[in-house]
Amino acid sequence: MSTSITEDDEDVSRRDVILITAGGFAGVLGVASIWPLLDQMNPDSSAQALATTEVDLSHMERGQAITVMWRGKPIFIRYRTDDEVAAGKDVPLSELPDKVARNANLPDDAPATDENRAAEGKEPWLVMIGICTHLGCIPDGQAPGSNKGEFGGWFCPCHGSQYDTAGRIRKGPAPENMAIPPYAFTGDTKIKIG
């Protein structure tokens, strides 16, 4: 009998079990630990906590616009004149580059009519996220006398996107209408965004 260990003497199958289980666990844990490393970058609890804002609109007059902050984003609130509402209603859907309402309070496929863009049952009120859907600039058109673009709504100075009085994209590189955030009137002149 030989004293040295040969291939035959070794319990090869036992070694395989160790290799496969240890390797398998190490692999699974290694992959699983990637998730915390990635997910830590997502918006944290404090960012999510800022998710609702209440706004009092009682001081606003027809034709006036204000900008408030919600989740670090500007929200455009415009109390539209009858002319502005009529201009929004006059446009046939077929002329719109983006035909869906982009209104978080309506189904995803709701058409981009003026009614679907405005506050429910209060068509003069338009509440939307004031961020150009091209690359995120803030369009002009809120302050009196600022450039409202060819369609009387908003004009983005960055790459020239033009929005109409219902905040719908009409011309330029932006692909979508400006988004309507989730919001609701909590009183006659009070809204809660988020």
Added chain:
Amino acid sequence: MAHQSTYQPSSKLGAWFDERLPIPRMVHGQFIDFPTPRNLNYWWTFGGILVFCLAVQIVTGIVLAMHYVASPDHAFNSVEAIMRDVNWGWFLRYTHAVGASMFFIAVYIHAFRGLYYGSYKAPREVLWMLGVLILLLMITTAFMGYSLVWGQMSFWAVTVITNLFSSLDMLVPGLGTTLVQWIWGGYAVGGPTLNRLFALHYLLPFVIAGVVLLHIWALHIPGNGNPAGIDVRLKSDSLPFHPYYTIKDGFALVVFLLLFAGFVFYAPNYLGHPDNYVPANPLQTPPHIVPEWYFLPFYAILRAIPNKLIGVAALFGAIAILFFVPWLDRSKVRSTTYRPVFKWFFWLFVADCLMLGYLGSQMPEGIYVLLSRLGAIYYFAFFLVVMPVVGMFEKPKQLPGSITEAVLGKEAAAKAEASA
């Protein structure tokens, strides 16, 4: 590495150390004795200049980081405090800010040198691709550094550039938005965004330094290319790196430093944008957003295309295409000096890049849009059409028989051949 070292330790201590960790031997073989083609011109001095630039950015950056505060409430003021209160702070910050521009001047010259002399051709394909990777890392690093100032241009550049990824929504709805919010760490650019940009701005230059080492390693396997584009063959074709090229590189560096110092001391803000001295305001986009000058050609390409997704793809494609240059160019000859047809297309390409740079700084309207489109088309056509097609049909000029002949003429070359 390819070249065998002739290192002889000059002291007992040197020999003792060399046996244990042969760093002196490596330095001697790679940077003193290293055989270098005798015909390198001044376009070859930018490699050394680039190493210098990286060192300047790292040294000035680390000391700036000792005074900088990465929070939206304090970032802008801390940069102003560096300028006004910190001893020599103005000098350190201007050197870092101008240094980034100088770094890009050098890297663009270095890369165009490579394109002109066919430096990307076999056996230097990996060397070239490492260079493109360094360029990509530099672009990322400089973008992140610019954001740290947290002025109006910083803020809106971050907003626009990170929003490029939202174009993925057009492929898979929601994907782009999810990705962008992950990058921001919020629902808009804010404090978490600034913090991570700072962490990465600190990290990436060291990653660049690592890739630079690989780049130099890959260079020292085949050795330098040269303006004639032919291989080193005779002993008289090359010279030891030191003193011949340490002197030449050193002289070029001094001239480069004159320009560098000229900007730092006499026109430190010339290459920047005044709007970045206005604190970031998330509610007000400046009337005209422009990136730093070194990004303008790419910005012009982005804006030339009316479709958001395709525009973004073209922007990234403009850099990614460089990775494929070694296989796009079908010419057997390396140096454009011997390529009578390609030469014209090359200079047209240089002019095209300069034109795109100018257009990137203008408002995107009227004739500027048309020119940007033509410029973007030629940019891609140069790589996808000119490189393969001209390479196949062009009849190159007669190449010199050796580097010695290219420098000293036929007679001297004949003598060298005879003695070889």
